[in-house]
Amino acid sequence: RKIAWGTARFGRAACAFTFGRAPAVCACGGQAADTTAPSGSVSEEKPVAQVDTDRIAAAAEEPEMWLTYGGTYDEQRHSALGQINRDTLPELGVGWVYETAKPRGAEATPLVVDGVMYVSSAWSVVYALDAKTGEELWVYDPEVSGEDAAKGCCDVVNRGVAVHNGKVFIGVFDGRLEALDAATGEVVWSEVTVDQSKPYTITGAPRVFKDKVIIGNAGGELGVRGYVTAYDVATGELVWRFYTVPNPEKKPDDAVSDAILAKLANETWGDDGAWVTDGGGGTAWDSIVYDTVNDQILIGVGNGSPWNPDIRDPNSDGDNLFLSSILAVDADTGEYRWHYQTTPRDRWDYTATQQIMLADLPLGEGGADRRVVMQAPKNGFFYVLDAEDGELISATPFTNQNWTTGEFDENGRPVLVEEAVDLALYAVIPGPTGAHNWHPMAFNPDTGLVYIPVNEIPFFYDKTRNVKDSKSFWNIGYDAAAGWPVEYPAGTLDAVADMDGGSLLAWDPVKAEPRWAVPFALPLNGGVLSTDAGLVFQGNKFGDLVAYDAETGERLWSEQLVGNAAAAPMTYEIDGEQYLSVLSGWGSVSNLIAGFTYGEAAGKEPARVITFKLGGNEMMPAPLADQVVATPKSPMFGEPEQHQLGMQRFAENCHFCHGAFAISGGVIPDLRWSAISANEQAWDQVVREGALEKQGMVAFSDHLTKEDTDAIRAYVIQQAWLAVANGNASAPGAY
Ligand code: CA
Numbered sequence: 228r229k230i231a232w233g234t235a236r237f238g239r240a241a242c243a244f245t246f247g248r249a250p251a252v253c254a255c256g257g258q259a260a261d262t263t264a265p266s267g268s269v270s271e272e273k274p275v276a277q278v279d280t281d282r283i284a285a286a287a288e289e290p291e292m293w294l295t296y297g298g299t300y301d302e303q304r305h306s307a308l309g310q311i312n313r314d315t316l317p318e319l320g321v322g323w324v325y326e327t328a329k330p331r332g333a334e335a336t337p338l339v340v341d342g343v344m345y346v347s348s349a350w351s352v353v354y355a356l357d358a359k360t361g362e363e364l365w366v367y368d369p370e371v372s373g374e375d376a377a378k379g380c381c382d383v384v385n386r387g388v389a390v391h392n393g394k395v396f397i398g399v400f401d402g403r404l405e406a407l408d409a410a411t412g413e414v415v416w417s418e419v420t421v422d423q424s425k426p427y428t429i430t431g432a433p434r435v436f437k438d439k440v441i442i443g444n445a446g447g448e449l450g451v452r453g454y455v456t457a458y459d460v461a462t463g464e465l466v467w468r469f470y471t472v473p474n475p476e477k478k479p480d481d482a483v484s485d486a487i488l489a490k491l492a493n494e495t496w497g498d499d500g501a502w503v504t505d506g507g508g509g510t511a512w513d514s515i516v517y518d519t520v521n522d523q524i525l526i527g528v529g530n531g532s533p534w535n536p537d538i539r540d541p542n543s544d545g546d547n548l549f550l551s552s553i554l555a556v557d558a559d560t561g562e563y564r565w566h567y568q569t570t571p572r573d574r575w576d577y578t579a580t581q582q583i584m585l586a587d588l589p590l591g592e593g594g595a596d597r598r599v600v601m602q603a604p605k606n607g608f609f610y611v612l613d614a615e616d617g618e619l620i621s622a623t624p625f626t627n628q629n630w631t632t633g634e635f636d637e638n639g640r641p642v643l644v645e646e647a648v649d650l651a652l653y654a655v656i657p658g659p660t661g662a663h664n665w666h667p668m669a670f671n672p673d674t675g676l677v678y679i680p681v682n683e684i685p686f687f688y689d690k691t692r693n694v695k696d697s698k699s700f701w702n703i704g705y706d707a708a709a710g711w712p713v714e715y716p717a718g719t720l721d722a723v724a725d726m727d728g729g730s731l732l733a734w735d736p737v738k739a740e741p742r743w744a745v746p747f748a749l750p751l752n753g754g755v756l757s758t759d760a761g762l763v764f765q766g767n768k769f770g771d772l773v774a775y776d777a778e779t780g781e782r783l784w785s786e787q788l789v790g791n792a793a794a795a796p797m798t799y800e801i802d803g804e805q806y807l808s809v810l811s812g813w814g815s816v817s818n819l820i821a822g823f824t825y826g827e828a829a830g831k832e833p834a835r836v837i838t839f840k841l842g843g844n845e846m847m848p849a850p851l852a853d854q855v856v857a858t859p860k861s862p863m864f865g866e867p868e869q870h871q872l873g874m875q876r877f878a879e880n881c882h883f884c885h886g887a888f889a890i891s892g893g894v895i896p897d898l899r900w901s902a903i904s905a906n907e908q909a910w911d912q913v914v915r916e917g918a919l920e921k922q923g924m925v926a927f928s929d930h931l932t933k934e935d936t937d938a939i940r941a942y943v944i945q946q947a948w949l950a951v952a953n954g955n956a957s958a959p960g961a962y
Contacts, residue, residue, distance in 0.1 A: 658686025754795025766792020
């Protein structure tokens with residue numbers, strides 16, 4: 228693929244290069260990598276992406292740009308632009324649409340710097356686009372291997388890039404952190420940040436601060452140990468690393484976390500060597516924020532691995548620090564400052580990785596401004612902490628939750644509900660998808676409200692039966708099929724879907740109470756943008772991008788996108804025109820797991836960047852026609868015992884990608900309609916021997932016997948015929 232970088236805007240003519248793993252070749256006298264060269268070395272070249280810490284710290288003063296993931300270092304996702312407002316909304320139309328190179332889930336927030344949009348998509352591919360026209364300037368594909376898809380809990384997504392001094396930084400799904408030349412997309416440096424033999428992945432956006440770039444990782448469902456690492460922006464040299472949980476021997480790691488793990492965390496885990504662990508978890512896969520005032524990094528720490536603490540840490544009842552915590556460390560050295568654990572001894576996948584937002588709120592003495600940290604993590608409580616020392620100011624449920632009584636004991640610990648600890652087929656809300664997940668919230672300083680995409684999805688946890696410890700594989704330590712009927716009667720799926728919902732919630736963080744909410748029938752609605760015009764923008768699961776009134780929640784405008792908009796919208800301005808941009812696509816955890824909620828084969832749309840402006844009159848792309856023929860490919864076979872075994876093995880091994888009840892959300896093939904399901908041998912070759920490994924379907928021979936795969940096939944075929952019986956598929960004419 229060759230692309231000419233020839234726009235007069237950057238004065239770079241006749242520069243063509245190729246993409247891929249091989250270094251890019253540029254016909255510009257070898258100067259492509261040197262974007263910051265003094266004038267004279269590259270004639271009439273204008274340096275690009277000239278962003279340093281000071282410029283990001285002052286980002287609120289140039290709302291024409293979007294310089295960092297959350298808009299500013301405080302990550303409030305509030306823009307001072309107001310050309311798009313209540314009066315002009317009717318004129319808002321499509322300005323340009325860019326289709327990304329590879330489909331799957333789209334979660335990124337684009338950055339815009341000096342006329343160029345830098346955005347990432349699935350498989351960690353990075354794009355530089357002309358932000359005014361959508362014209363492609365360069366594309367960088369790190370060529371993540373298809374097999375690595377199996378290391379991810381929640382699709383091969385990426386939430387964004389960082390820019391700094393002529394470089395674009397991308398956390399690659401397979402664990403690399405790479406610095407690209409912002410002018411060309413050429414790799415400047417590349418560091419492997421994880422042990423790639425383990426199921427680590429990276430989906431979060433790196434952040435730059437001072438002369439460092441910081442990245443965490445994911446993998447808490449598959450068995451890893453969490454940490455964050457700061458690298459030198461110029462060279463990629465490791466500066467400091469902070470582990471969020473001890474290693475099994477509780478030995479020093481020669482990392483900056485050694486001292487505090489020894490002092491505080493080690494004693495909250497079982498005795499040396501006595502505890503069984505699958506990494507312990509504590510991955511920091513999303514929010515890592517620079518607090519400029521206190522010169523500290525705030526890290527959102529994830530859940531325990533496995534989820535079941537009886538398996539994760541059987542010989543203690545300790546809190547398992549720093550799981551599910553907000554952790555503050557010194558920006559220069561990485562040394563521990565303070566922490567607040569939202570969920571002691573996590574057992575429900577209650578990550579505190581969710582968005583950390585900084586703000587000055589009138590919570591000081593006599594209503595004086597106080598600098599606070601705000602978070603609405605998975606566990607359903609809204610936290611306000613003092614940013615300087617982590618002191619808890621308020622913790623209030625912002626939605627339905629039944630894991631605590633809603634009270635705190637004299638030590639400030641949540642009072643747990645007994646059934647939520649015993650977990651004998653108990654439906655806990657929030658479930659592992661969380662009352663709030665990665666979908667960004669926003670804060671409007673004028674209304675004083677935080678706008679939160681809220682989910683209500685219960686989950687059946689059962690630690691009393693079918694509990695397996697599947698090391699370095701999908702490993703939650705609970706019955707993966709808890710609450711699954713083998714043969715659900717017609718209406719069951721509707722009933723399950725009815726339990727799920729969500730809302731856009733306007734939350735007052737000072738009074739610690741809700742102001743208004745817009746309820747949705749479906750959960751996991753998109754990220755949020757707030758603007759000075761008193762508007763709140765959010766995409767939803769019905770494919771609409773909607774503008775709401777920030778004071779009242781009144782729906783003011785909407786446009787149907789192709790595919791759903793889980794990502795957060797962002798806004799910028801060029802030549803006096805305001806633009807509004809959002810990624811749409813199909814994928815992410817909700818589409819993978821909950822096909823029954825979102826409609827069978829509802830998606831498959833390519834991921835796109837869709838950009839609106841006033842007077843925009845481009846056409847929205849037409850939806851792709853659904854090509855799946857929903858017909859069983861084999862007669863039903865097997866006895867009830869075999870179907871039961873197949874359901875259990877499917878729930879343990881397959882449903883995280885192929886969908887609960889074997890109903891795919893359209894991202895990964897729906898096995899019920901797969902031609903391979905008709906053939907015992909072909910099925911076994913794919914499932915156990917990895918015949919489709921390149922497409923991400925890895926071999927399951929270590930986890931499944933031939934008896935298991937036969938049973939899974941019997942269950943899948945049974946589910947196909949159940950869909951026919953329920954009127955959701957047609958019987959074949961003949962085989
Ligand atoms: Ca998790």
